[in-house]
Amino acid sequence: MKSLSIKNTAVSALYFIASMAILTGLWTLISIITKNEIPGPLSTWTIFKELASEPFYDRGPNDKGIGNQLFSSLSRVFSGFGLGSIIAIPMGLLMGSSKIGMRLLNPIVQILRPVSPLAWFPLGLLAFKAAEGATVFIIAITSLWPTLINTAFGVASIPQDHKNVGKAFGFSKWKYVVKIMLPYSIPHIITGLRLSIGVAWMVIVAGEMLSGGVGIGFFVWDSWNGLSLERILVAILIIGTVGLLLDKCFNALQTVFSWESK
Amino acid sequence: MKNIDKPIQFADSANDFHKLTRNTSILINDVTVSFKGKKGEFTAIKDINLEIKKGEIVSLIGHSGCGKSTLMNTISGMVSPSKGEVIANENLVKGPGPDRGIVFQNYSLLPWLSVYKNIFEAVDSVLKDKTKAEKHDIVENNLSMVNLMPHKDKLPGQLSGGMKQRVAIARAFAINPSILLLDEPFGALDALTKGSMHIELLKLWNLDNRNKTIVMVTHDIEEAIFLSDRVVVMNNGPEATIREIVDINLPRPRNKKEIAHDPEYIRVHDRLLSLLFEKLSIED
Numbered sequence: 001m002k003s004l005s006i007k008n009t010a011v012s013a014l015y016f017i018a019s020m021a022i023l024t025g026l027w028t029l030i031s032i033i034t035k036n037e038i039p040g041p042l043s044t045w046t047i048f049k050e051l052a053s054e055p056f057y058d059r060g061p062n063d064k065g066i067g068n069q070l071f072s073s074l075s076r077v078f079s080g081f082g083l084g085s086i087i088a089i090p091m092g093l094l095m096g097s098s099k100i101g102m103r104l105l106n107p108i109v110q111i112l113r114p115v116s117p118l119a120w121f122p123l124g125l126l127a128f129k130a131a132e133g134a135t136v137f138i139i140a141i142t143s144l145w146p147t148l149i150n151t152a153f154g155v156a157s158i159p160q161d162h163k164n165v166g167k168a169f170g171f172s173k174w175k176y177v178v179k180i181m182l183p184y185s186i187p188h189i190i191t192g193l194r195l196s197i198g199v200a201w202m203v204i205v206a207g208e209m210l211s212g213g214v215g216i217g218f219f220v221w222d223s224w225n226g227l228s229l230e231r232i233l234v235a236i237l238i239i240g241t242v243g244l245l246l247d248k249c250f251n252a253l254q255t256v257f258s259w260e261s262k
Numbered sequence: 263m264k265n266i267d268k269p270i271q272f273a274d275s276a277n278d279f280h281k282l283t284r285n286t287s288i289l290i291n292d293v294t295v296s297f298k299g300k301k302g303e304f305t306a307i308k309d310i311n312l313e314i315k316k317g318e319i320v321s322l323i324g325h326s327g328c329g330k331s332t333l334m335n336t337i338s339g340m341v342s343p344s345k346g347e348v349i350a351n352e353n354l355v356k357g358p359g360p361d362r363g364i365v366f367q368n369y370s371l372l373p374w375l376s377v378y379k380n381i382f383e384a385v386d387s388v389l390k391d392k393t394k395a396e397k398h399d400i401v402e403n404n405l406s407m408v409n410l411m412p413h414k415d416k417l418p419g420q421l422s423g424g425m426k427q428r429v430a431i432a433r434a435f436a437i438n439p440s441i442l443l444l445d446e447p448f449g450a451l452d453a454l455t456k457g458s459m460h461i462e463l464l465k466l467w468n469l470d471n472r473n474k475t476i477v478m479v480t481h482d483i484e485e486a487i488f489l490s491d492r493v494v495v496m497n498n499g500p501e502a503t504i505r506e507i508v509d510i511n512l513p514r515p516r517n518k519k520e521i522a523h524d525p526e527y528i529r530v531h532d533r534l535l536s537l538l539f540e541k542l543s544i545e546d
């Protein structure tokens with residue numbers, strides 16, 4: 001049993017390495033075709049080492065290390081994502097548990113959900129009178145929908161069987177929520193959160209490009225102005241890797257909270 | 263032997279509380295259940311009258327989809343009759359209530375709660391005036407009764423069908439209802455497990471001085487005869503009615519092997535077979 005899982009891990013690792021090799025190969029090819037206008041992996045690696053050697057330096061507001069940039073982006077993402085989730089989960093529970101609530105709120109959700117973060121930005125500026133608040137606001141409002149929809153769907157799909165248990169044994173409202181509604185919907189809620197954190201991380205670059213200041217999005221914009229494509233490529237790789245890690249974290253959370261697999 | 267009457271035919275009066283005797287556990291009075299669907303109304307059961315005495319064990323038997331669960335659910339209060347009423351424990355049934363313990367057709371355990379917690383949450387919510395310690399005692403007693411103490415911390419997903427069944431029965435008994443409703447409780451079990459579950463059920467019933475009323479749905483004629491005082495045979499739906507009620511006049515305690523040779527057993531078995539014969543040939 002154990003040796004089997006070790007073997008599986010080894011196979012997964014091999015596939016990952018192969019996948020990275022394909023990516024590097026394609027990248028090198030593109031770099032050669034564009035006659036190095038798009039930098040290749042090697043020159044990008046050099047810049048990465050340079051950036052990574054001193055990730056937390058701080059030389060004034062517009063010149064900070066890549067680690068600082070990343071950290072401030074992450075904290076912004078988690079504020080926006082946290083705020084969005086605090087709104088989305090209770091609203092989802094409400095929507096899912098009442099047919100009337102679902103029918104009243106669903107059109108609003110459907111209309112607001114596809115709106116681009118860029119469109120929300122001016123409204124955020126108006127409301128918060130500051131770019132920082134506006135960035136957190138657009139992250140919250142664009143990332144809360146998957147959580148809201150998944151929570152509502154989870155609650156709405158509680159099997160009649162489980163509801164009947166509550167009825168037959170005279171569960172109070174509170175007991176029903178805590179012992180039936182929440183446990184049943186938690187896997188759905190976490191799936192929603194996983195999608196939401198993905199959206200939040202995607203939105204951060206656009207938000208920071210508009211707001212300026214410190215952050216990985218601002219770093220991309222600043223590198224473009226400084227005409228350093230290597231730095232942009234490093235940023236893209238870091239953004240991708242962090243996104244992957246965030247997803248893995250929520251994936252792990254999903255397995256922890258799933259009662260189905262136990 | 264209990265003295266069991268034929269079902270009473272009621273007058274048209276909407277309220278038949280005055281017809282109740284001290285001995286009545288469940289009174290199903292002129293009950294019709296219609297479901298509203300896309301293609302209009304569908305009447306599952308029609309004009310059902312049945313009186314069940316305290317401590318009686320009654321089986322409902324009939325073709326799949328004839329409305330056995332529907333009838334059971336009017337007693338449990340999960341389905342409200344379109345016409346007529348059900349009186350249980352001298353109260354008009356308006357919804358599910360802890361005076362009627364239910365063992366659902368598919369066990370209906372909460373998959374995220376351990377065996378112990380599944381029973382405890384039910385006990386905790388029904389027996390409100392007991393102390394925490396008393397509640398834990400009740401849960402443990404009932405778990406021991408169905409031999410599941412060693413498995414108390416397992417989740418339902420880790421149990422066999424028979425074990426889940428016993429949890430469901432322990433849960434229903436733990437809240438000490440005066441009426442126990444069982445919907446095809448042993449349908450999915452192998453013959454051996456089924457046999458031992460019959461004994462468990464009768465043991466639990468005896469322990470309570472045979473004061474609990476048990477109504478169960480089954481497809482199994484032998485099971486119905488072995489356990490019941492009366493077997494209610496239903497007609498095929500829609501608009502299903504009671505076809506015939508067969509009294510089982512076999513003395514208790516019954517021994518499965520011995521009663522099989524009893525002339526009374528052979529008589530009721532033949533009667534039930536002939537009542538269900540068409541049904542069996544279709545189902546087989």
Ligand SMILES: Nc1ncnc2c1ncn2[C@@H]1O[C@H](COP(=O)(O)OP(=O)(O)O)[C@@H](O)[C@H]1O
Nearest residue numbers: 297304306325326327328329330331332333499
């Ligand atoms: N909630 C419901 N809505 C519509 N039709 C139903 C509902 N419940 C049961 N029925 C119908 O009523 C009939 C009787 O069902 P049921 O009582 O479950 O049968 P049984 O338990 O005897 O197999 C079936 O035709 C079934 O389709």
Ligand SMILES: [Mg+2]
Nearest residue numbers: 330331367445
């Ligand atoms: Mg049924």
